[in-house]
Amino acid sequence: MAQTIPLSYYLAISAVLFAMGALGVLIRRNPLIIFMSVELMLNAANLAFVAFARSFGVLTGQIFVFFVMTVSAAEVAVGLALIIIIFRNKHSIDVDLMNSLKG
Amino acid sequence: MNLTLILFIVLAAVAVASAAGLLVSRNTVYAALFLVLNFATVAVFYLLLGAPFIALAQVTIYAGAIMVLFLFVIMLLGSEKLPRGQALPWQRPMAIVLAAVLLAEAGFLLFQRLQLTASLANPEASVNTTETLRTLGMTLFNQYLLPFEVTSVLLLVAMVGVIVLTKKEKGEQG
Numbered sequence: 001m002a003q004t005i006p007l008s009y010y011l012a013i014s015a016v017l018f019a020m021g022a023l024g025v026l027i028r029r030n031p032l033i034i035f036m037s038v039e040l041m042l043n044a045a046n047l048a049f050v051a052f053a054r055s056f057g058v059l060t061g062q063i064f065v066f067f068v069m070t071v072s073a074a075e076v077a078v079g080l081a082l083i084i085i086i087f088r089n090k091h092s093i094d095v096d097l098m099n100s101l102k103g
Numbered sequence: 104m105n106l107t108l109i110l111f112i113v114l115a116a117v118a119v120a121s122a123a124g125l126l127v128s129r130n131t132v133y134a135a136l137f138l139v140l141n142f143a144t145v146a147v148f149y150l151l152l153g154a155p156f157i158a159l160a161q162v163t164i165y166a167g168a169i170m171v172l173f174l175f176v177i178m179l180l181g182s183e184k185l186p187r188g189q190a191l192p193w194q195r196p197m198a199i200v201l202a203a204v205l206l207a208e209a210g211f212l213l214f215q216r217l218q219l220t221a222s223l224a225n226p227e228a229s230v231n232t233t234e235t236l237r238t239l240g241m242t243l244f245n246q247y248l249l250p251f252e253v254t255s256v257l258l259l260v261a262m263v264g265v266i267v268l269t270k271k272e273k274g275e276q277g
Contacts (some may be wrong), residue, residue: 010148016119
């Protein structure tokens, strides 16, 4: 087996993906795509978790990734339900229209 | 330049390109499919890092369940092509500057504060996947048993909450 890839490469790709997710949250106005960008950021954090777990030779990082995955599944379910309700009330899901707390 | 490094570079290029596709695509369905591609490449990263359980969970939970839910909602709302509202004039350049600042901060922390030149430890230790999986399961169900059970409660609450949220009131139209 040849030499392995340095940890910093994984952390760099994780940082790049996280920054792109943050950029997506900031520039897009479709809440579904904003949501997908949030998932991209969670995924980048998971990649950093697994890389550090491998680097330090412990499994705790992988356990945390497992919990992050379940929490993000719950988050996606609730968030998509909210988007459906907003669409039902306003017949549009542009984020600029979500500026009042009363339906 | 060995084979693993070439594989890593190709995967990194695909991951960044698919994330960029998610950011720029006008059609929401294309964006979701770009995200599926991104999740798949990250799953291969997990395999390279010796985490097969996490890699397969990534494929089944993220690329399978979550993205199917996304596609379902996209098609339910018919929002593949939304009319574009008027954008704030400074929104895009401001966002790009802020994201560049975030990336620069992360790079500074990576390469200045931490000395991360060391290679990943003992690659042979993770080859025995059965042993790794056994250790993972023992850790999950001994040391992290309480968080695991709390997670099940969390999923139950999310499920009940979604049903309550999307249930139509009696007599409500639409």
